[in-house]
Amino acid sequence: MPLTSFDSLDPTVRIRWRVATTPQRLWAGLTEPRMLGLWLGTLTSGSIAPDASFVVDHGGGYACRSTVRSMRTPFSLGYSWRFPDEQDTDVTWGLEEDGDGTVLTMSHAGLGGLSRSYRDGWLTHLTFLEAAVIGHPLPRDMFWPLHGTFAALHPTGTDPA
Numbered sequence: 085m086p087l088t089s090f091d092s093l094d095p096t097v098r099i100r101w102r103v104a105t106t107p108q109r110l111w112a113g114l115t116e117p118r119m120l121g122l123w124l125g126t127l128t129s130g131s132i133a134p135d136a137s138f139v140v141d142h143g144g145g146y147a148c149r150s151t152v153r154s155m156r157t158p159f160s161l162g163y164s165w166r167f168p169d170e171q172d173t174d175v176t177w178g179l180e181e182d183g184d185g186t187v188l189t190m191s192h193a194g195l196g197g198l199s200r201s202y203r204d205g206w207l208t209h210l211t212f213l214e215a216a217v218i219g220h221p222l223p224r225d226m227f228w229p230l231h232g233t234f235a236a237l238h239p240t241g242t243d244p245a
Contacts, residue, residue, distance in 0.1 A: 086185075086214065087207070096193040097202050101210050105217050107179040107186045111158030113217040114177055122221045123212035132161070150175075170198065204234040 086102040103110055113119045117127040120140065128147065130138030137151045146167070153174070154162040162176040173194040180187045190210070195202055208231040215222045222230075 087210075095195050095197075095199055096191060097195065097199050097206055099188075099190045099206055099210060101188045101190070101214070102182060102185050103188060103214050103217060104185045107158045107181050109217050110179055110186045110188060110213075113213050114161060119216055122216035123209055132163075138163075165192065171196070203238070204231050207234045 086104075087099065091098045113123065115132040117131075120127050120132075125140040125142040125148070128139045128141045130136055132138055132152060132155075134152060134155045137149070139147050139149050141147045149166045150163040152161070152163045154160060154176075158179060160176070160178050162174065165173045165175045171194065173192060176191045176193075178189040180189070188210075190206065192199075192202055192206065208227060211230060212222050212227070
């Protein structure tokens, strides 16, 4: 796994992940509806574009509403993140070319006590994102088993070194 750094012991989850692809291909994974459906959920309305709002269904109608706050194609993206039963939070993405690959830096801020629960979700989603952008999408039924593996590897109160 190309995880390069990780921290979730405060109200923010921060992950650096190296992917063997171009920034443009990784950007497509973050913003194009078809690609989004391979790793995060189904884009049900809106678009990921400057100042736009969008809704992503994560399964069974459990939808996250977001508004794009910043966007610099293909290097940075920031948007709000709101599930019906949670407070508003912020997700930011940065992409940096690194030789024959791209370093993706993801930050999910404002999580409060939810940072540890989001940790395993983001690690799982990023595994799916990497597989999708390199051309080997993972089957959706692998999501929860992989999520459980991350949770078992890093029990509450611990983070990978």
